[in-house]
Amino acid sequence: MKLKTNSQGLQGTLKVPGDKSISHRSIMFGSIAQGQTTVYDILRGEDVLSTIAAFQKMGVKIEDDGQKVIVHGKGFDGLAQAQEALDMGNSGTSTRLLSGILAGLPFETTLFGDDSLSKRPMDRIATPLRLMGAEISGQTDKVKLPMTIKGSKDLKAIDYVLPVASAQVKSAVIFAALQASGVTKVVEKEKTRSHTEEMLVQFGGEITVSGKTILVPGGQKLVGQEVTVPGDISSAAFWLVAALVVPNSELVLKNVGINETRTGILEVISAMGGQMQLSEVDDVAKSATITVRFGSLKGTEIAGDLIPRLIDELPVIALLATQAEGETIIRDAAELKVKETDRIAVVADALNAMGAKITPTDDGMIIQGGTKLKAPKEAINTFGDHRIGMMTAIAALLIEGELELERAEAIQTSYPSFFEDLEKLSK
Ligand SMILES: O=C(O)C1=C[C@@H](OP(=O)(O)O)[C@@H](O)[C@H](O)C1
Ligand SMILES: C=C(OP(=O)(O)O)C(=O)O
Structure with missing residues (x-):
C-alpha cells in the first residue's frame, strides 16, 4: 500500500485498542477456570483470534457479541484434545503460553504457524x-514449529532459572506449574511483564512474587471472572512517537495500560526531554490518559533492566531516536533478533533506506539523531512483522513523496484499526 506524508501534524483524542498480552491471558485463564469469564475491551487482532480459535478447538465455548467476549470455562480437566493441529498464526504468545497449558493435559497436540512464527525458537x-x-518434539534443536506436545497428568514442580528475560517462557512454566505436584520456583533474569501473575491472583489462584523469584503451588483450581482489558501501551507507542516527531502535533491517548512492567517507553520519552503528561491515573485498572506533543528531543541510552519493559516498542523508539539531537544507544536487546523478524536488522535497513544513520550491533543499535528522512528508493517490506509496518507508517508521515509498504496486512496482528485511527488523527 501507498503511505502518505503529513504536513499539518496529528491532533485529537484516541482510545487505543485493548492490550494484546492481557487479551490472550483473559481467554486462557477463562478457559482453564471453572465457570464464566466475561471480557470487556478485548483486542480483536489476529493473534488473539488465534488464541480464541485454539481453545474453541479444545472444546471451550467462547462467544463474542461485539461488546464483550464470554468464555465458558471448563477447568484444566475439561479441555479436550483438538481434532486437528492448532494454527498459531503469527503469535509467539499464543504458542508459548498454550504450550504450558498443554504440558499437563494427557494427550498429544500439534501446533503450527506462519512463516515468521515457524522460524522462532x-x-x-x-x-x-x-x-x-x-514430551515435546519440534524442528531442529531449536524445537521450531510444527511442534507436538504430549502432556502428562504427573507433571513435577521444578526450580528453574530463566536463561532469557521472557514473559512468555515465565508464563508457560507458571501454567504448567498450576497442574504439577509440588511448588515450582521460577527465577527471572530480568523482571518482565507481570500480567500472568496478576491475572492468576484475580482468578483466585495462589502465587508468591518476591523480586525476581516466583513460587507457584501445584494442583490449583481457578474461578471465572470479569476482566476489563486496558489499552495497549505497545500500540499507543506509535502515536506517542508520531506526536513527538511530527511538527504541530498534540494527541490525547485515553485508557492506556500503565502496568509498571510495561512503561519503559514513558521513561525513555522523559529522558529524551519529550513533552508528555499523564492524567486520570487509575491505580486499580492500571491505566491513564497520556497527552503528548511535538517538541525538541535529545538522544539517550537504553539498556539493562529497562529493555524487557519496552521490548516491543524498540522499533518505533529507533525511529524516535533518528529525530532527536545527538546519539541514542540501545544495548542488551539481543531478544529483538527472535521476534516476528530480526528487528535489529530489519529496523536498521528500513530506516537507513530512508536516510537514517543506524548502526546495528549484536545486541542493539547505535542511532545518530537529527536526520531528515526521505522517500526510500524501493518499497519497504514488513516481512510479516506488524511492528515494522506501523513504525514505517509513522516514519512515512515525515517524508516528502511516496512510500510503498509491502505486506502491510501484517498490521492486523495487533492493531486492525491502525490506518482508520491514523486517518482520524490526521484530518
Ligand atoms: O508475554 C507476552 O504477552 C509477551 C512477551 C514478550 O515476548 P517475550 O516473552 O518473548 O520477550 C513480548 O515481546 C510479546 O509481544 C508479548
Ligand atoms: C513479539 C510480539 O508478539 P509475539 O511474540 O506474541 O508474536 C509483538 O507483538 O511484538
Missing part, C-alpha cells in the same frame, strides 16, 4: 516443560 519453553514431564 521454542526450545526456550520445551526445556523447562520437558523437565516437568511433558
Whole structure:
C-alpha cells in the first residue's frame, strides 16, 4: 500500500485498542477456570483470534457479541484434545503460553504457524516443560514449529532459572506449574511483564512474587471472572512517537495500560526531554490518559533492566531516536533478533533506506539523531512483522513523496484499526 506524508501534524483524542498480552491471558485463564469469564475491551487482532480459535478447538465455548467476549470455562480437566493441529498464526504468545497449558493435559497436540512464527525458537519453553514431564518434539534443536506436545497428568514442580528475560517462557512454566505436584520456583533474569501473575491472583489462584523469584503451588483450581482489558501501551507507542516527531502535533491517548512492567517507553520519552503528561491515573485498572506533543528531543541510552519493559516498542523508539539531537544507544536487546523478524536488522535497513544513520550491533543499535528522512528508493517490506509496518507508517508521515509498504496486512496482528485511527488523527 501507498503511505502518505503529513504536513499539518496529528491532533485529537484516541482510545487505543485493548492490550494484546492481557487479551490472550483473559481467554486462557477463562478457559482453564471453572465457570464464566466475561471480557470487556478485548483486542480483536489476529493473534488473539488465534488464541480464541485454539481453545474453541479444545472444546471451550467462547462467544463474542461485539461488546464483550464470554468464555465458558471448563477447568484444566475439561479441555479436550483438538481434532486437528492448532494454527498459531503469527503469535509467539499464543504458542508459548498454550504450550504450558498443554504440558499437563494427557494427550498429544500439534501446533503450527506462519512463516515468521515457524522460524522462532521454542526450545526456550520445551526445556523447562520437558523437565516437568511433558514430551515435546519440534524442528531442529531449536524445537521450531510444527511442534507436538504430549502432556502428562504427573507433571513435577521444578526450580528453574530463566536463561532469557521472557514473559512468555515465565508464563508457560507458571501454567504448567498450576497442574504439577509440588511448588515450582521460577527465577527471572530480568523482571518482565507481570500480567500472568496478576491475572492468576484475580482468578483466585495462589502465587508468591518476591523480586525476581516466583513460587507457584501445584494442583490449583481457578474461578471465572470479569476482566476489563486496558489499552495497549505497545500500540499507543506509535502515536506517542508520531506526536513527538511530527511538527504541530498534540494527541490525547485515553485508557492506556500503565502496568509498571510495561512503561519503559514513558521513561525513555522523559529522558529524551519529550513533552508528555499523564492524567486520570487509575491505580486499580492500571491505566491513564497520556497527552503528548511535538517538541525538541535529545538522544539517550537504553539498556539493562529497562529493555524487557519496552521490548516491543524498540522499533518505533529507533525511529524516535533518528529525530532527536545527538546519539541514542540501545544495548542488551539481543531478544529483538527472535521476534516476528530480526528487528535489529530489519529496523536498521528500513530506516537507513530512508536516510537514517543506524548502526546495528549484536545486541542493539547505535542511532545518530537529527536526520531528515526521505522517500526510500524501493518499497519497504514488513516481512510479516506488524511492528515494522506501523513504525514505517509513522516514519512515512515525515517524508516528502511516496512510500510503498509491502505486506502491510501484517498490521492486523495487533492493531486492525491502525490506518482508520491514523486517518482520524490526521484530518
Ligand atoms: O508475554 C507476552 O504477552 C509477551 C512477551 C514478550 O515476548 P517475550 O516473552 O518473548 O520477550 C513480548 O515481546 C510479546 O509481544 C508479548
Ligand atoms: C513479539 C510480539 O508478539 P509475539 O511474540 O506474541 O508474536 C509483538 O507483538 O511484538
